[in-house]
Amino acid sequence: MTDGTRDRKNIFVLGLDDFHRRQFETIENAGDYAFHDLIGIGPVAFADEYPMDELMRSAIRTLDSFDGSVDGIVGYWDFPTSVLLPMLREHCGLPTPSLESVLRCEHKYWSRSIQKRVLPGMVPEFQAVDPFDESSVRAISLDYPYWLKPVKSHSSYLGFRIHDAAERDRAIRRMREGIAHFGEPLNYAMERADLPPDIAAVDGCHAIAEAMISTGRQCTLEGYVHDGEVVIYGIVDSVRDRKHRSTFARYEYPSRLPVPVKKRMIDAAKAVMRETGLDGGPFNIEFYYNQPHDRLSLLEINARASKSHFPLFNLVDGASNQQILVELALGRRPAFPRGEGRYHAAAKFMYRRYRDAVVSHVPTEAEIDALKAKMPGTEILIEVDKGRRLSTMAYQDSYSYEVAVIFLGGRSHESLLRRYRRLLGNLPLRFERRAAASGTGSQGTESRARA
Secondary structure (H helix, E strand, O other): OOHHHOOOEEEEEEOOOHHHHHHHOOOOOHHHEEEEEEOOOOOHHHOOOOOHHHHHHHHHHHHHHOOOOOOEEEOOOOOOHHHHHHHHHHHHOOOOOOHHHHHHHHOHHHHHHHHHHHOHHHOOOEEEEOOOOHHHHHOOOOOOOEEEEEOOOOOOOOOEEEOOHHHHHHHHHHHHHHOHHHHHHHHHHHOOOOOOHHHHOOOOOOEEEEEOOOOOEEEEEEEEEEOOEEEEEEEEEEEEOOOOOOOEEEEEEOOOOOHHHHHHHHHHHHHHHHHHOOOOEEEEEEEEEEOOOOEEEEEEEEOOOOHHHHHHHHHHHOOOOHHHHHHHHOOOOOOOOOOOOOOOEEEEEEEEEOOOOEEEEOOOHHHHHHHHHHOOOEEEEEOOOOOOEHHHOOOOOOOOEEEEEEEEEEOOHHHHHHHHHHHHHHOOOEEEOOOOOOOOOOOOOOEOOOO
């Protein structure tokens, strides 16, 4: 190492990219840390496949050959990052939540079993389903409609709303084809954990059937556990698209839910997290609040902080909550600023297209920099390349294509929407409609980005 980094704490980050490196640089005392990419495959969560043995060997080679101290390992991508972290930290003798406690959050059936025991009124009826066993499939006893999901997935991959037996059978056929994508990596972790027999029997290639829950206003509680103390440090609202209720339009911070409702959520989150046994790590919990019935429903638990929220905390509180990840990884009790940012409110907008098209122009770096200069408090991430047909994008929902992500700060929640519309009107991201089969045929008029 050079003299300039000799006294810094070396923090290895699974799938570190330039955008999140810049966010790390906003945390307090950022100069005390040197951040290093680990595995080096970019966003681990969105790889085409997950060769877990290879990923572990690659990471361990990097860590063991590093010329300096390995002081912490962090990550923020979805599964399988969540289960790689405790195994890698254990290899290096670093502070970490146990693999078992992470699986109690991430394995949907195990997590629901714990939630039902602690918060019975907030959890739907559910049962494990082996999609490769016809008798298990026929034994689903929930009333239609219900959800059918893998016990481990993300981005709604292989999640189906089932209205009748025909839909169930079609979903089961799809699951048999694709459930191993996340199921086998989960099995890799389960084989290395100490599991109760009833959980070990529900391996990663199982599904879970869940009764429908009362929807309403959705939010995510961001928190952590340190020395057994559960701390909630922020609540982010999840605002859905008005036309397609299964699609997210934006995340807003801070939450505008009533204070008594937020307190009930915090109390529920603390109770269930204590039962998971997670200690020394971050988490987030998603809830629905059904206002007409004054009812809370717990949607899911993730043993990680959400990368979607990092810039929001930076804009409002003055530092990305990546600071919490770093301090926990070092075994410290996190100290995090509150309300010290430049803005009173912040949002992540998911700019979507609702019809298939081909990307005809992507903003240049200079064009994006010019927009950001005109609109301070803005980050723009373009998620498509010129020439890309939207229907070829991976991990999209059933109704839309996410083509860009825009983070904005504002004086108020209302001002965020005005700033977003203004930005879209000036964003040179263009599309043209072409025949899908040949990529030629009739073409529509190019269009600027629009809400």
